[in-house]
Structures are given as structure tokens and as C-alpha cells.
Amino acid sequence: MANNNYYLKIMNAGALHRIIGNCIEVFMQKNLEVTLEMKGVGSREGAKRLLSGEKCDIIALADQALFAELLVPDLVEDYFVFATDQIVIAYDHFSRGSKEINSENWADILLQPEVIFARSDHNLDPCGYRTLMVWQLAEKLYNRPGLTHELDSACLHYSTYPKSLDLAGALLAGKVDYAFLYSSEAKQLGLPYITLPSKINLSNPAYADYYDQAAVSVESKIPGKNIIIHGKPIEFAVGISKTTQHDDLAKQFVDLLTGHEGHAILEECGMIPC
Amino acid sequence: MSHLQKITFSSDRLIEAQLLLLLQIKSSHGYELIQRLNDADFTIEEVDPATIYRHLRRMDKEELVKSHWETGPSGPGRRLYTVTKSGEELLSQWTINIKQQKEKLANFLKTYEQYHNS
Secondary structure, three states, rough: OOOOOOEEEEEEEEEHHHHHHHHHHHHHHHHHOOOEEEEEEOOOHHHHHOOOOOOOOOOEEOOHHHHHHHHOOOOOEEEEEEEEEEEEEEEEEOOOOOOOOOOOOOOHHHHHOOEEEEEOOOOOOHHHHHHHHHHHHHHOOOOOOHHHHOOOOOOOOOOOOOOOHHHHHHHHHHOEEEEEOOOHHHHHHHEEOOOOOOOOOOOHHHHHOOOOOEEEEEEEOOOOEEEEEEEOOOOOOEEEEOOOOOOOHHHHHHHHOOHHHHHHHHHOOEEOOO | HHHHHHHOOOOOHHHHHHHHHHHOOEEEHHHHHHHHHHOOOOOOOOOOOHHHHHHHHHHHHHOOEEEEEEEEOOEEEEEEEOOOHHHHHHHHHHHHHHHHHHHHHHHHHHHHHHHHHH
16 A cells, blocks of 8 residues: 555544554554654543644544534544543652552542642543542542532642643642542553542443432533533543545554554553453 | 363453353443443442453453444444354353352351351
């Protein structure tokens, strides 16, 4: 196949940065004359950019529900769930309270006045609205009315580190003690993390009905209007843009990401291929 | 036939039999299988999604199940798993093994109760 200097653009969730990068490396070894460029975005932000007319060939997002809400059928026809993950609380060994924190007392540690913790922007990044859902579900699970409000008030403002990757950087730089991230991000950065109960960490389809009780208001595709989204098990998905000029190459890349080679890369990066 | 010789009874390995049975009843994708496994109440411990997906990938490689992408009229495409002939044969072996284990466990309980009631 003569792929003379073909160019493909991939818009991907920031949390998929290393995974997509590794897949590109494998893909380009097999397709020497194809150039792939990746653009890391907050998934909600990225889907909206496509709605505003920005072009790309492949879209890999941190929430499969964004495809149905924003992209199908006008911009994407089919999309495929390829990985899952969970929300964790990442920290480093210098974080205040890191010797005491565990999966039961985490809320009390975070609410100590000297502790700084953060989440990403729920309007841009699924990790942001998923964190709010985790707090709501924790309030129910631990029977602590008002916990969501307490955590929200004590948390750094979400605009400080709008995307989960910004947040991971802040943690590594010692600017925050704790950050709500995907477990794969914490593993990739070698950060220790607290695993939350599966009833609240959005990892388990067996608790889909329980997760559905959590609801967050986010900006919709209509400016000035919000929509309510409900908690779901975390699922990452990929689709091909209807505007691509290189459908075959885009399909080859999606096959790589969702096939055996992609599975190995996802596992190396701490995600669960599915 | 190599699958038939390797059955060892452990809770981790038993998931293989549980998944094969559920897939024999109905082809499913991983998300749905996790929900069905939870509803079936086969295990004392909570179903761990990572374990289920890992088993499904291994069973796919070993041709106990086969998979393909299923795209519906709405919603995302998901990998749909179906049990193979080898998988059905292995499930039969598992069933024999489980019946034997059930007898051994009953023997244990009987001996325990006899000793404590005597």
C-alpha cells in the first residue's frame, strides 16, 4: 500500500496520552509513510471542539457517553468501548497525612485544614464530574449527609488544574497533597494512591444502578444551558470522524488500539482493556 | 484436549466455569457478563471487573470463547463473547469436578458435625 505522506490527527483524552503515544509508535513502524499527530484534551472539551468545527480523524475519549451526547450521528457513526478504569486518590510520600490516609478515613484526612487537594474541571474533563459523583456516592455509602458540600468547599477551585493531567503535574510538583485521578494515571507516574470502595469508584458494572444515583450538572452543547449527567461505570471509547479522508488508515489504527497489541499497551499503562 | 487436564479447583479458576456457563446460556459482552455474574450469585466475594476481563482475554486466546465487535443501532460497539465447542467441553469437565468437590466438602462438614455433636 502506497501511503505517501499521509497525515492523521488523533484527538485524545489527556488520560490516554501515553497509551495513544505508544500505539502511534507501533503503528508508524508498520506504516512508515504515515504521520500521526496527537492532541490531548479534556474529553468534554474535545468533543465540543469537534462540534465547533475542529477537524480530526480519530477521537478517543474518557467517557463513552460523550459520543452519544455530542458526536453521534453527525460527526461519528460508530464508536467502540476499549478500556475501563477507576477513580483513586493519588498522593506522594510528602503529602500531608500520607502516613495515615486509607480507604476508610480519606474524607477526614482531606478535610483537615492544612491539607490541599484538587479535582479537574467537570465541564471539560470527565475525571472532574466523576470525582463529584464519587463524593456524592461516598456521602450515601458512609451515611454522612453534607459530605459532598464539605469536600467541594475544601477542594481547590476546579479551574486551578482543569484537566486530570494538569492535576497529576501539580501533585508531582508538590503543589497539592492529593488529587482525584484515574488509577492508570497514578500508576504511569509511579504515584502511590488510595483505592476507594468499588461502590463509589465507578469501576464496576455490577453497581451501575447504584452509580446512577449520582448526578452532576455540566454545560451542554447549547451555550448557557446545562444538562444533568448520571454516574456510570467508567468506560473509554474510540471512534472515527466522518470527515476523515483516510478511513482505511483510521480503521487500522482503531484495530490496533482495540486488538491484542493495544491490550498489551493498555495493560502496561495500568488500564483494563475490555 | 489439553484444557481438560488442567482443571484445578480454586476460586480464581472457578470464574472460568462460571463465565463459560453464562456464555453458554447467552452470548454477552464483558460489561453485561459482570452484571450477570453478580446477579447469578455464584460467589461470596465481589466480582472484580479486572479479573473478569483478564479471564475473557485469556479464554479468547485459548479458543474457549470467541469474540467480535458488536455494534447496535444505538450505543457503543462492544466486544461480544460466545462460547466455543472447546469451551463447552471444558465446562462439562468443570461440572464433573465441581460435583466431586461438593461431595468432598459434604464429607468434611459431616465429619465436623459428627465430632462436635458427639
